[in-house]
Amino acid sequence: MTAARGFPAFGPQRAGARFATSWWGRAWVKAMEDTSLDQVLLRRGRAYAKSGQLGPITVSPGRIAAVAENDYDTVVRVEQLTDAAWERFLDQVAAKARHIAALLDRDMPHDLVEAAQDAAVPLLPAVGDLEPHCSCPDWGHPCEHAAALCYQASWLLDADPFVLLLMRGRGQNELIEALQQRDIPEAQPAGVPVAEAFALGTPPLPGPPPYDVAFTPPALEPGPGGDSGIDVAALSVLAASAASRARELLLSGRLPRHTEYQDRVRLAAEHGLGLGLDAAVQAWRYGGADGLDVLETPWTPPRQDLARARARLEAGWEGGAPPPVESWRNRWTLGRLQLRYGRDGRWYPFTERDGGWWPAGPPERDPSAAVHERWQPDR
Incomplete structure (x- = not known):
């Protein structure tokens, strides 16, 4: 069984502190805010999240929990993925080595989430996917304590996307172990026999590489006749600007009209x-x-x-x-x-x-x- 993870309580934050700087953290906050019907409670939840009054947070499969003031038990439930969904997700992760590297580097690639979505594996919550519960007398959905818990959870998600995967049912060690046990595609033979290589003849040379428009042109100097009436400094700026615009055109295929x-x-x-x-x-x-x-x-x-x-x-x-x-x-x-x-x-x-x-x-x-x-x- 996947072990729970505990996180210490967040201390008081400055008034302008922001929630969710990562794109997946913002998606988490949006799912909670779009579910709420009371903007006042959300505002109070944001203020409460920054007040330092919410206790340590425990993340386990299907839920996050904390104790608020007056010993109110606050829980937000998240639907866990089925075993079949996890297998499809692991297929998507294993398909590209950079997906594994990105997760270990605490990043959640857009294309991984999109590929998982195409495989019917919803990693990020949508409207209605988060179920808040609190023992306080407030009937809000969510109340300010549950909203604060969700806002603070966005800070945890920013720092480590494996927190989201744990909410969905599996922790980091369990996922890495499962990936190590998956079949690795057979490697193609390296090279070809010498006789076959010679029989292929000489292949055509590749085309010339693209001109490196990032190259800094050499410094311009007046001609041997002394002052030519040309502003060399201005011409250098224009040359550098032309190179920059050429690079923009090469990379994007278009130039904005100014x-x-x-x-x-x-x-x-x-x-x-x-x-x-x-x-x-x-x-x-x-x-x-x-x-x-x-x-x-x-x-x-x-x-x-x-x-x-x-x-x-x-x-x-x-x-x-x-x-x-x-x-x-x-x-x-x-x-x-x-x-x-x-x-x-x-x-x-x-x-x-x-x-x-x-x-x-x-x-x-x-x-x-x-x-x-x-x-x-x-x-």
């Missing part, structure tokens, strides 16, 4: 040129062409996008209701912080500086995440 102004900003951002475009350069470094557009062009987003964003901001705010929001088109102002909604569906943070708004960091899908790192109440 206006002349956008290219000026891009060059300044990539090569540290002082062209009097400080705010634009900072916007480009955080979000590329989308970041520049958010800096300079207000627009009116669909109402449903803003309604969803406002609900996420309220649900993700720690310690009570968020401050009043002054909204205008795609711009939300919260005191000395402003969020701008981009056409790419992300929220860009800005802070007040010299009487204007200055790009303050990379964009976030969740507006509450963009706020937490930078929020300072007016004094």
Whole structure:
């Protein structure tokens, strides 16, 4: 039988601490949040998870458990995989050596989860797959204690995806032992007899390798005639930019179309040129062409996008209701912080500086995440 694993209690966390930085950890949190019908309880659960009041966590096949304040027993049940499902999962893991290496390196490859899904093996929970239970008098589904347990579990999943596999029924040692016992495909004979090799004749040479566009061109110098009227420094920047764009085209097969102004900003951002475009350069470094557009062009987003964003901001705010929001088109102002909604569906943070708004960091899908790192109440 698979042994349970115990984890020490998490201490108090800072208010802006985030849950689930890995993609599989975020999928776990999403399954719990999508099941909940009470955003207030979720907000309280997030605050409780960071308070340090939840006890040590025990993970065992089919469940995670902890003791909350007042000795409330809190459990979240997860459906275990059948033996047949485990066999199909092990087939997918053993099919590629890098899957085993990734798991041992505490990573959960996307293609492994997708291959398991195709084999009818649901590794990640979906809506309704998590069953919370708590001995507290709250009838929430989940209550704040069970929600806090799920949020803290996302930290465990970030650090070790084998925690998820243990919840599904099998621990790390059991899985590795099962993989070692599986049949290994017979190796192909190495090489061919000499006579057969000579009989094949001379094969055609391979084509030339692709030009290494990452190569740094040599430094440009004025010709022997002295000053030729060419700005060598500017020409060097343009040559490096052309090489970078060629590499982008080679790797992706396409190049984004930029206006002349956008290219000026891009060059300044990539090569540290002082062209009097400080705010634009900072916007480009955080979000590329989308970041520049958010800096300079207000627009009116669909109402449903803003309604969803406002609900996420309220649900993700720690310690009570968020401050009043002054909204205008795609711009939300919260005191000395402003969020701008981009056409790419992300929220860009800005802070007040010299009487204007200055790009303050990379964009976030969740507006509450963009706020937490930078929020300072007016004094």
